[in-house]
Amino acid sequence: MTAYEPTVGRNRQGRPVLTPEQQDLADELQMRALAIRAASRGSVSIREAVDLAAIELRLELPQTPTESEED
Template sequence: MNDFAPGPRNRKGRPQLAPEAQALADELSRRAAQMRAESDGELSIAEAVELAAFRMGIEAPQTGTELGVES
């Protein structure tokens, strides 16, 4: 099994999350890291996070390209 542990909770310049949101973020991060490790590099980090969020029933934030917005 993967020994992933989330990093420091309050990084410089980022607001601290509510305990419920932090727990959700930690679980999402853990699941995404596990999925990526199990995929032997087939999944990118972004793909692993999106898949983990989908499996957890969380709506992932949409990027500009997904919205049809080009830079």
């Protein structure tokens, strides 16, 4: 087992293991955040880069109508 391989059902910090869909989303968020931080040459904090990456992802996800929009 590698240092990054989660144990069955829980990772080393005791948090539940992510579903494949959640892991894919987390990986995409990480890649975008790293790209934003690299492009800023360190002038954007890691936290800001993750926030910006989350906004980018949200803007690109297919939008589903809410109940109020369906009426």
